[in-house]
Amino acid sequence: MPTDTTLDTQAGAAVYSPWVLRLYDAWVLGISNRWAWQCATTDVLLPFYRKHVGARHLDVGVGTGFYLEHAGFGPAQHLSLLDLNQNSLRAAAARLGRADVSWFVQDVMQPASALGDRTYDSIALFYLLHCLPGDMAAKVCVFEHLKPHLAEGGTLYGATILGDAAGHNAFGRKLMSVYNKKGIFGNRGDTLEGLEQALRDHFADVEVKLHGKVACFTAR
Numbered sequence: 001m002p003t004d005t006t007l008d009t010q011a012g013a014a015v016y017s018p019w020v021l022r023l024y025d026a027w028v029l030g031i032s033n034r035w036a037w038q039c040a041t042t043d044v045l046l047p048f049y050r051k052h053v054g055a056r057h058l059d060v061g062v063g064t065g066f067y068l069e070h071a072g073f074g075p076a077q078h079l080s081l082l083d084l085n086q087n088s089l090r091a092a093a094a095r096l097g098r099a100d101v102s103w104f105v106q107d108v109m110q111p112a113s114a115l116g117d118r119t120y121d122s123i124a125l126f127y128l129l130h131c132l133p134g135d136m137a138a139k140v141c142v143f144e145h146l147k148p149h150l151a152e153g154g155t156l157y158g159a160t161i162l163g164d165a166a167g168h169n170a171f172g173r174k175l176m177s178v179y180n181k182k183g184i185f186g187n188r189g190d191t192l193e194g195l196e197q198a199l200r201d202h203f204a205d206v207e208v209k210l211h212g213k214v215a216c217f218t219a220r
């Protein structure tokens, strides 16, 4: 499927200034995940992240690098970071504190040319899809772009906040409204079924599980 060049992908990344990144872990990973999206970082998302990391790992949409820091990587594991926003890449790389991390400035809705012919045993997309504009049919290009970089037997996995049909609580509805208006989120129409179908269109072995209002998925 061709990449839709009319969609504005900047707003979903540009918000992550150094100042916003300083507040991110407390506001998003602490408060919002538990009380708005009903999917606690320490109980659900971090264990899920850790479970699937492979020997060569690519994190797409790195944010502050919280998951990378707490993933329990050994020194032999190869790490790559990909993000449209250089503030996020700098913050995550600094947090990892390793000299051997590769990082790529790239819009994931465009063909992943920055990655060249690199392949990975695990590719993580945590809280990325809901930041992208368009419906699931537009976002599916992300799987097309990353699939060639998934090694044989590797796992692409992630988590994304679902849209209005998920039935958000009052706190979640307020955040959904503000973030979607500002273009920080583009997920009003995202559904579990739509995500599952998009993954099945590209991968043979797909699992999608709902935790609160967050879909956690693996694809091989």
Ligand SMILES: C[S@@+](CC[C@H](N)C(=O)[O-])C[C@H]1O[C@@H](n2cnc3c(N)ncnc32)[C@H](O)[C@@H]1O
Residues within 6 Å of the ligand: 009, 012, 013, 014, 016, 029, 060, 061, 062, 063, 064, 065, 066, 082, 083, 084, 085, 088, 106, 107, 108, 109, 125, 126, 127, 128, 131, 132
């Ligand atoms: C909500 S943060 C997620 C951070 C982290 N993965 C987490 O789960 O907490 C979204 C990240 O995706 C990046 N991002 C947003 N749109 C992007 C795009 N089109 N291409 C690449 N990265 C993008 C943002 O810059 C930001 O670092």
